[in-house]
Each structure stands twice: as structure tokens, then as C-alpha cells.
Amino acid sequence: MSRFRLKPLPRAILTDDGVLIKSQNANPLSFHSNALRDPDAGPDDKGCDDGTHERGAGESMFCLTCLSDSTNFDSNGRGILPMNTVIPYGRIINAHNVRSLGATQTTKKSKQDTTISTALLANDDDGLSMDLENDAMDYVIDLVFVLPLEKNVVPRTVRLNIDYVPLSPASSDLAEVILKRSYKNARRNKKMLVIINPFGGKGQAKNLFFQRAAPILDASGSDYDIAYTERSRHAVEIAESLDIDKYDTIVCASGDGIPYEVLNGLYRRIDRVAAFNKIVVTQLPCGSGNAMSISCHWTMNTSYAALCLLKSQESRIDVMCCQQPSYSDQPRLSFLSQTYGIIAESDINTEFIRWMGPIRFNIGVAFNLLQGKTYACDVYVKYAAKTKHDMKVHYLLHKKTAELIFDSPPASSSSASLSQSNPLNEHLQSASSSSLSTPPTPAQESVISSEDFNLKYSLSDPIPEEWERLSSDITDNLSIFYTGKMPYIADKTKFFPAALPADGAIDLVIMNSTTSVRRMTPILLSLDDGTHVMQPEVLHSKVSAFRLVPHIEEGLISVDGEKFPLEPMQVEVLPSLVKTLLRNGSYIDTEFDTLLST
Ligand SMILES: Nc1ncnc2c1ncn2[C@@H]1O[C@H](COP(=O)(O)OP(=O)(O)OP(=O)(O)O)[C@@H](O)[C@H]1O
Structure with missing residues (x-):
């Protein structure tokens, strides 16, 4: 004989955007933290900072101060998901059919009824029951999603009774239907x-x-x-x-x-x-x-x-290949940057004050800048976009292509959504729910061959004819040489605002010590918003290859933050070689387009 235990569950339906809570249950929902933790790591999710309520053993609860406006409290301090709350697919990370709880008892529903008190009958049966009147099946699903809590997202599980009309017998596995939408x-x-x-x-x-x-x-x-x-x-x-x-x-x-x-x-x-x-x-x-x-x-x-x-979707991005005499047998790949001059010295030569954290870098830059140090060299480049106007054309062309491929329609705003509290999540939501966000050649489908590793240019060859030598007016008094493939080189440092993942080009930024410290200071202080590249004193171009020949006695080159020898270095782009994960199929938006229009 089955033992029955009445346990009210909230009702929900699937929408294009996520799982929509249809009925607000009078009883509080409890959300189970299913985090597995390293015993050494210590607790993370401590509930609320305001200390107004505590969490019971094995149970986590929502709290108003941690959630979006769509969360309410009951008198016990437990959170409830109000009607019309959407748990976006972008936030759903797992789903399980609750087969052990078996058949659900359905009640006849009027179209307007949004406060159905459905009882889940826990018994030993397996399977899902069908409401023959409207062909919708009632499923009991454990939905695992992430919830913003303080500055992080944390996993939570909620049990829902979901009305769903299967499109075909094959889709009667509702957990699988939800997961397919959640991992689009x-x-x-x-x-x-x-x-x-x-x-x-x-x-x-x-x-x-x-x-x-x-x-x-x-x-x-x-x-x-x-x-x-x-x-x-x-x-x-x-x-x-x-x-x-x-x-x-x-x-x-x-x-x-x-x-x-x-x-x-x-x-x-x-x-x-x-x-x-x-x-x-x-x-x-x-x-x-x-x-x-x-x-x-x-x-x-x-x-x-x-x-x-x-x-995120798997995407192929460009990578750079570095050659120097010291490792001529085995060139090095670089995904981020190469730098010579003040920034290289400041990054590497401040290792001894690593305990200071990122500030050590700023101190190093300021110190070298005030000393007026110069880093003479020769620089030869194969331009992909030379002038600021060329940069604009190149950027808009490649950005436009990316937008056409990856942009999503705006998410429905008719329902309250758990994603409202953090703008980052709108991107996640659109990435996973969009029907237009399939790129023509996702990384899963694009295959590379051994030819894609071939270098076009050898460091031992003379400079190719189509390359250009930068004026010695610039390079004799060079202070900063920086080339890169990603927009950010560190937190709040948007050094390459025009960088794109697969445009076949390396972004180049050069500054010269003839720029006065008075001018240089505000330029460097504008690194967080990327406006430094718009200043007339800053040379900003795109190249597909370059050769840097240092003319100083002591110093170094830094590649992806690693110390490299002070020797001639030749770098060329290897297009779309590396598979990585890009949110919404693109780099973070640097708003370089906005800079272009000012
Ligand atoms: N067990 C180890 N002992 C010493 N060095 C290590 C060890 N494991 C990795 N490293 C080195 O630590 C360096 C820095 O690693 P990582 O980039 O992960 O850390 P980080 O804190 O960001 O450092 P950085 O400020 O240099 O970028 C790497 O060059 C790597 O070779």
C-alpha cells in the first residue's frame, strides 16, 4: 500500500524565455542548496549580509535583499516565487523528472485560474499522468537553476508541477525538453x-x-x-x-x-x-x-x-604565433598580448611586490613614466587597418557580421524575471533562448588542418616587401609598444577596445616618450574606458604580422604576461585556430562603436 504525503507544489509552464511560475503557492517554497563543497574550502553562501534571518540545516532560503524585485517574503522569512516569475533558460543548469513521486493528481482548471492548489501525491508509482481534458500532462520536475546571491550566483533546486503539452511522444521527457532549451x-x-x-x-x-x-x-x-x-x-x-x-x-x-x-x-x-x-x-x-x-x-x-x-557556445578565435632566435625550433603561441617598453617592465619587473596585487603594475608604470625612459627599436608591420579611419571600417565590418550572426530578439518583458537583477544575465538569457543565435560555422563544425598551423613569414627571411617600417620619429623614442588579441588585458583595463575574436588581425597600440607626462597621465588614466586609442598621440592600428627589433641593452619582452628574451620578435596571426567559449559568441562589448561616433 502506498503511503501518501500531501505536499503542495507551485505550478509552472514553459514559455519561450524560461519556466513561468503560473500559480503563487500560499506556502513558502524552499530552495535546496545542492552544492558539493570541498571540506577545506569553507562556507561560501552565508545567506544575507543584513542578518535578518538564518538558514536552517540543509536548506537555503531566498532573501529580499539578495534577489530581484520579483521575490517576496512570507512571514517566516522564506522566499516565494510570485506568479509570473520566469526562471530564464539561461539560468537553468539541470532538470530531473521526479519519477519516484509518480502520478500527480490534477484538478480541472478554468482558464483564469492561476491559484490552483495542486497536491502532489507521493507514492511508489512511476510515470506521469495526463489530463485528458486538455491534453496537457502534469510533470513534477526538480529544476536546478542559479540565483544571484550577494555578488555571486549560487545553485538552487525547486520542485515544480509543470503543465506541458508534449509535441510528440519523443518529447514526453520534460526534463530533456527543458535542458535542450537551457543549453541551446x-x-x-x-x-x-x-x-x-x-x-x-x-x-x-x-x-x-x-x-x-x-x-x-x-x-x-x-x-x-x-x-x-x-x-x-x-x-x-x-x-x-x-x-x-x-x-x-x-x-x-x-x-x-x-x-x-x-x-x-x-x-x-x-x-x-x-x-x-x-x-x-x-x-x-x-x-x-x-x-x-x-x-x-x-x-x-x-x-x-x-x-x-x-x-557559452564553442567558438574559434585567432591566436598569435611568436618567433625569436632563442626558440627558433619551437615558436610560441600567444592568445593575449606582446609588450615591450614601459608596460612590459612594469608587469614583469614588479614581481617582487606581487603581494601588493594589481596596484603593483600601476606603480611600475608611473615609476618608469616619470623617469622618462625610452625603448628604442625598429618596428615593421603588415597592416590590416592602418589609419583611425581604416580601423573604423574594419571594426564596423567585422562587428556587424558578428551581430548579424549572434544577435537575439529582446526577451519578453511581460513577466517578472529572475534575470532582472543583473544586466549580465540578459546576455545569458538571450544567448540561450534565441532562435537566431546559431552561427554559420560554430566551432563544433569548423575543422582545421595542418596547413592552418603554417607560418607565412619566417624571422630569418628579409622583411617582406608589402610590410611597412614605422617612422623612426616614433620608434627611436618609443615608450609603450603593445599588441593584443583580446579587448581587456586586466580588470578595468580596456587596452584594445577594437579587438575582435576572429578578424584575422592583431591590435597595435604605440606611444612615444615625446608625449609629455602631463598628456600621458590622462591617456593612461583613460585605459579603463578605452578612450586612450582615440587620442592623437596614440598610434592605433591593426596588423596581421609584425617584427619588433629592440635596440636597447637591457630589458625584456612580455608575452601573455610571461618574460621573453630581449631579441627580435616576429609575430603573425593564425586565424581561427583555438576553440574557446565565448558568451553569446563574441567578446565583451567594449562600446568601441560609441567611441567612433564621438
Ligand atoms: N606550483 C607552482 N609553483 C610555482 N609556479 C607555478 C605553479 N603552478 C603554476 N605556476 C606558475 O604561476 C604563473 C602564474 O600563474 P597564473 O597566471 O595562474 O596566476 P596569476 O595569479 O594570475 O599570476 P600573474 O599575476 O603572473 O598573472 C604561471 O606562469 C605558472 O607557470
């Missing part, structure tokens, strides 16, 4: 290797991963192994010897140093074509420099980046 354009069931640099982010990388990202990955049912880097360049070895049949995604829970090493490890493989066709390389921001995450996931927050890791 994204690879589900990734096989991930998470590489954690325990020294990254001033030693915080491991805690950040386990506190902010792992709960979301675990709640989504993701499959991942963890490897810790034990020494410098260990990630090169890990990637070089990786079993690429076992994994499809390498997640670098680190700063930008580990993705750099991983890409070069993959590049050294004999089967590198297969590796670059299979493996996606992405970052969870756990270091002090997280340019890849801010550029690709549009966030420096580890929990939001974990959500993006699950939801």
Missing part, C-alpha cells in the same frame, strides 16, 4: 579537466574554484577531473600529454599564465591538429590577471564565469 548552442555533458594553479591569485585559486565554481558545476551534473600545477610550466606538460579521447574541455582555474601554457602544450603535440579540433580551452578567473575571462565570459566573477562555462 552549448555543449552539454562536457568532459572537463580543471587545471588549478594553487599559487594563482595570491594563493586564492583553489578556494575560489571550490567556493564559487564547483557548486555550480556539481549542481549541473558536470563531469570533471582536477589537476593541480606543481611547478612553473607544469600546465604545458599536462596539455602535451593529455588524453584527448577522455576530455573535450580544459578549464584553467587560474590567471592568464595557465591558458598560455595549455595552448603551448597542445601546440607541441605531434597530433596537434586533432587536439585543436577537439579541445576547448577556457578560463575560470582565479588568478590576478584574468583577461581571458573578462574578454570571453564578460566577467571577472568566478561563479558567473562557471555559468558561462556551462552555457
